[in-house]
Amino acid sequence: MTLPLFPLNTVLFPGCRLDLQIFEARYVDMIGRCMKTDSGFGVVAIVEGDEVGSAPGEFARTGCEARIRDWQQRPNGMLGIRVEGGRRFRVSSAQVQPDQLTVAEVEWLDDQPEKPLTVEHDDLATLLGALSLHPMVASLEMGGEVKGQQDLACQLAYLLPFGLAQKQVLLEMDDPTVRLARIQVLLEQLQGDLTA
Template structure:
């Protein structure tokens, strides 16, 4: 499957919303094609390079499909879009087209069936509820009831102030249980650092 890529300094997770401002010709064309064909594009985290100008030199091999759910012209005249994370993918091969758009051959990653939350997840669920009260998070409309372990793992991985490297590692993990265990560990480390 060939997927156009938008390399960013951020990591998108399934079921998470991201607002983007589009102004480069290659990406305006890409968004126009995606909307006409009802398809998504891939968001990958930049490892080396910039978001604007020359194509990113290196980006993470694991990314997330972005589906356009809303768009409007911003007061500054630029195109604003809201995307929602869909399927995770692994980049097999990528090439830069003459218009400087990067297109990749990707494999979709398996998503396990959603598992219900249990008592052991209560602290993490409470943290996620607290995060969704932040005005910037509330503006993304990510405050609906949680579906289960995948939703909790994805939203916490997305919303917590972790490094891009940590977020890419979390996105690459196969199961939500693994993701939640790593998040718990990272939060305990953070707590330890704050208390020391």
């Protein structure tokens, strides 16, 4: 499967929403093609380099498909799009085209079937409910009812203020139960840092 890549300084998770302003020609063209063919593109985290200009020097090999859910012309003349995370993938090879757009051969990663939440997830579900009241989260229409462990883990991993490398590790985890346990550990570390 060939997928155009959009390297960013963020990690997108399945089911999560991201607003982007598109102004570089390579990405305006890419978005146009995606909208015409009702296809997605891949969001990968930048490891080395910048979002703007030439293709980044290095990006994470595991990313998330982005599906365009809405678009509008911004007052500044740029194209604004809202995407939603789809399937996770692993990049097997990539090449930079003459227009500096990176195109990759990817393998889709299998996500486990959704598992129901258990009592031990009550605190994390309550935390997501509290996050949903934040204006930024509300504007993305996230943080409402969750379908299960996978949904809860993805939304928390995306919304909580973890570092880029920590979020990338969470994205690469296949088991939602393990991902939720890791989120709990990261939260405890965050609380420890705040009280120190």
